[in-house]
Amino acid sequence: MASPSTNVPAHDVAPEDLASVSRQTSVYVYEAPVRIWHWVNAAAILVLIVTGYFIGSPPPSMQIGEATEQFVFGYIRFAHFAAGWVLAIGFLGRIYWAFFGNHHARQLFYVPFWSAAFWAEVWFEIRWYLFLAKEPKKYVGHNPLAQLAMFFFITLGVSFMIVTGFALYAEGAQEGSLTHDLFGWVHGLTWNSHRLHTLHHLGMWWIVIFMIIHIYVAIREDIMSRQSIVSTMISGHRTFKDDRGD
Amino acid sequence: MSQIETFYEVMRRQGITRRSFMKYCSLTASALGLGPAFVPRIAHAMETKPRTPVIWVNGLECTCCSESFIRGAHPLAKDVVLSMISLDYSHVLMAAAGHAAEAAMAEAMETHRGNYILAVEGNPPLNEDGMFCIVGGRPFVEKLKEAAAGAKAVIAWGACASYGCVQAAKPNPTQATPIHKVITDKPIIKIPGCPPIAEVMTGVITYMLTFGRLPELDRQGRPAMFYGQRIHDKCYRRPHFDAGQFVEAWDDENARKGYCLYKMGCKGPTTYNACSTIGWNEGVSFPIQSGHGCIGCSEDGFWDQGTFYNRLTNIKQFGVEANADQVGLTAAGVVGGAVAVHAAISALKRAQKKTQDKVEG
Ligand code: HEM
Ligand code: HEM
Ligand code: SF4
Ligand code: SF4
Numbered sequence: 001m002a003s004p005s006t007n008v009p010a011h012d013v014a015p016e017d018l019a020s021v022s023r024q025t026s027v028y029v030y031e032a033p034v035r036i037w038h039w040v041n042a043a044a045i046l047v048l049i050v051t052g053y054f055i056g057s058p059p060p061s062m063q064i065g066e067a068t069e070q071f072v073f074g075y076i077r078f079a080h081f082a083a084g085w086v087l088a089i090g091f092l093g094r095i096y097w098a099f100f101g102n103h104h105a106r107q108l109f110y111v112p113f114w115s116a117a118f119w120a121e122v123w124f125e126i127r128w129y130l131f132l133a134k135e136p137k138k139y140v141g142h143n144p145l146a147q148l149a150m151f152f153f154i155t156l157g158v159s160f161m162i163v164t165g166f167a168l169y170a171e172g173a174q175e176g177s178l179t180h181d182l183f184g185w186v187h188g189l190t191w192n193s194h195r196l197h198t199l200h201h202l203g204m205w206w207i208v209i210f211m212i213i214h215i216y217v218a219i220r221e222d223i224m225s226r227q228s229i230v231s232t233m234i235s236g237h238r239t240f241k242d243d244r245g246d
Numbered sequence: 247m248s249q250i251e252t253f254y255e256v257m258r259r260q261g262i263t264r265r266s267f268m269k270y271c272s273l274t275a276s277a278l279g280l281g282p283a284f285v286p287r288i289a290h291a292m293e294t295k296p297r298t299p300v301i302w303v304n305g306l307e308c309t310c311c312s313e314s315f316i317r318g319a320h321p322l323a324k325d326v327v328l329s330m331i332s333l334d335y336s337h338v339l340m341a342a343a344g345h346a347a348e349a350a351m352a353e354a355m356e357t358h359r360g361n362y363i364l365a366v367e368g369n370p371p372l373n374e375d376g377m378f379c380i381v382g383g384r385p386f387v388e389k390l391k392e393a394a395a396g397a398k399a400v401i402a403w404g405a406c407a408s409y410g411c412v413q414a415a416k417p418n419p420t421q422a423t424p425i426h427k428v429i430t431d432k433p434i435i436k437i438p439g440c441p442p443i444a445e446v447m448t449g450v451i452t453y454m455l456t457f458g459r460l461p462e463l464d465r466q467g468r469p470a471m472f473y474g475q476r477i478h479d480k481c482y483r484r485p486h487f488d489a490g491q492f493v494e495a496w497d498d499e500n501a502r503k504g505y506c507l508y509k510m511g512c513k514g515p516t517t518y519n520a521c522s523t524i525g526w527n528e529g530v531s532f533p534i535q536s537g538h539g540c541i542g543c544s545e546d547g548f549w550d551q552g553t554f555y556n557r558l559t560n561i562k563q564f565g566v567e568a569n570a571d572q573v574g575l576t577a578a579g580v581v582g583g584a585v586a587v588h589a590a591i592s593a594l595k596r597a598q599k600k601t602q603d604k605v606e607g
Contacts, residue, residue, distance in 0.1 A: 204574065216585045
């Protein structure tokens with residue numbers, strides 16, 4: 001027998017659950033393209049970090065065969081470049097979706113700099129993370145502090161990695177190649193490309209720092225906040241744990 | 247202009263046969279990466295064009311560019327180029343000295359105003375009104391500006407004129423300055439290197455004299471034909487790089503086998519030059535071939551990229567000397583530590599709240 005108001009099979013529901021099931025709603029926040037991009041992007045970045053680290057500090061020499069038969073470092077670099085292309089094309093796709101997706105698809109790309117309310121919310125979130133606020137607020141999309149962090153670490157950080165990465169790539173592809181036409185100008189800013197290598201390398205650590213914070217916060221908020229977090233990036237739905245207002 | 251001989255006339259006068267002359271033309275064409283169709287064009291230009299006067303000045307430098315230049319691999323090419331350019335002033339090569347030399351320069355600048363090529367070896371130091379480099383009783387920077395004013399084009403020889411080189415390394419007390427920052431209204435071609443390869447120097451001059459214009463330049467003003475590729479792109483040790491076979495320490499087994507010098511700090515992957523194709527000393531060898539990594543001598547600021555022997559070089563901007571990984575790992579460590587502490591406090595707070603809720607509930 002299903003309860004008429006909720007369509008929840010009665011055997012699956014304790015009496016005290018029934019009241020909240022009938023009221024608490026979920027909001028569809030992250031559409032499929034955003035979710036797919038999130039995980040593809042995360043995978044690409046993971047590959048880029050591991051292979052990028054090895055490009056800077058190669059693994060110990062291996063003697064599998066003659067140099068003509070062995071391509072260890074070549075494969076490491078190949079994986080880096082392949083993941084680099086995935087990251088870049090994925091990012092372009094994500095930008096495309098910012099125009100055609102829902103409101104939350106746009107949050108990643110801007111900071112409402114002139115909105116006093118936004119900064120008040122950021123301040124509130126900071127207090128929450130400093131254990132000064134008793135209870136967090138509810139947010140359908142990103143919380144304001146997260147939006148700020150994502151803008152600086154991802155929108156700016158990943159753009160920086162793509163531009164510097166492809167400029168380095170253009171050196172191998174050489175003058176006349178598509179990547180050189182598009183990104184060769186970067187070398188006009190740094191001249192000695194050794195500097196560009198160092199900047200690109202520092203950028204990796206910028207992204208690593210984001211990952212540490214991001215994964216920690218995602219899990220922490222999943223437990224401590226009043227809404228779903230991790231599952232939202234899987235199913236797209238934001239569910240709330242209580243019915244109280246903000 | 248009628249009294250200025252053509253290149254061909256000079257060569258014949260010097261006893262070079264027509265056969266040798268044609269050989270030189272094809273040699274030059276291939277050195278410049280031009281097809282055989284260009285041989286008659288070069289020959290024609292040399293037979294009909296008057297020689298172009300070159301004024302060669304030296305600022306703050308070590309004269310390694312001149313040394314390289316007079317050691318052009320093909321003796322014929324070197325002789326021809328030396329006679330081709332009517333080297334009207336070069337205080338390294340000319341016999342005259344003192345007032346006579348200065349007078350020769352003034353005269354050359356006056357007679358060929360607007361037509362001569364100014365070749366600059368070294369750079370002007372600008373601190374203390376240029377007093378760190380005095381030539382003929384005056385700061386070099388003044389002489390340089392004067393000479394540039396009447397030039398058709400300017401050649402920046404070597405890393406000094408192009409980028410500053412060692413005298414411009416941090417903290418650069420004399421404020422040695424690459425010439426493109428002093429000469430802003432003339433076409434400048436950079437031939438970087440410490441020194442540049444002789445064949446590259448003669449090749450560029452030949453191109454400019456036969457075609458009457460600068461060769462195709464890259465973004466930084468270097469001739470693309472010689473600086474279009476990195477050492478790494480044509481390095482004969484590249485298969486070991488791709489295989490992941492590196493020299494791990496000087497004189498180890500891998501060094502004896504001739505593996506890639508990447509881990510020993512080779513700057514071949516970031517250095518644009520022709521060493522790995524043309525080679526040095528008549529093509530005998532080049533640094534990597536003799537077991538030492540490239541130090542990136544033809545790149546901007548190559549003295550300030552940390553030690554020559556590390557792949558990841560130190561970043562000094564942070565006050566301490568550390569490479570990108572040390573900086574990043576420290577920052578990530580601090581953040582990771584903060585996260586761990588934060589997580590611990592969060593867990594405590596949560597436990598506290600639960601007991602509180604129980605008491606209240
Ligand atoms: C296992 C690891 C990860 C988990 C569990 C995770 C989880 C999440 C969750 C739950 C959100 C939604 C936040 C919200 O509800 O407001 C999110 C958003 C986001 N995450 Fe992750 N994430 C992970 C790894 C990564 C990595 C490695 C990156 C890239 C460095 C990344 C980049 C992002 C970005 C850019 C967003 C914003 C998405 C958008 O607005 O389009 N995530 N992540
Ligand atoms: C989050 C993204 C990225 C990370 C964390 C990353 C990381 C790194 C690191 C650490 C290095 C070694 C730098 C050095 O010390 O020499 C490197 C090199 C490089 N990266 Fe990336 N990278 C990223 C994105 C990209 C992208 C999008 C491209 C474009 C295809 C790219 C292309 C390259 C190239 C061409 C090199 C030089 C390879 C070589 O010298 O052999 N990277 N990367
Ligand atoms: S020795 Fe230097 S230039 Fe040659 S392949 Fe190795 S890193 Fe590249
Ligand atoms: S191999 Fe490198 S350091 Fe050596 S001469 Fe050539 S460019 Fe300069």
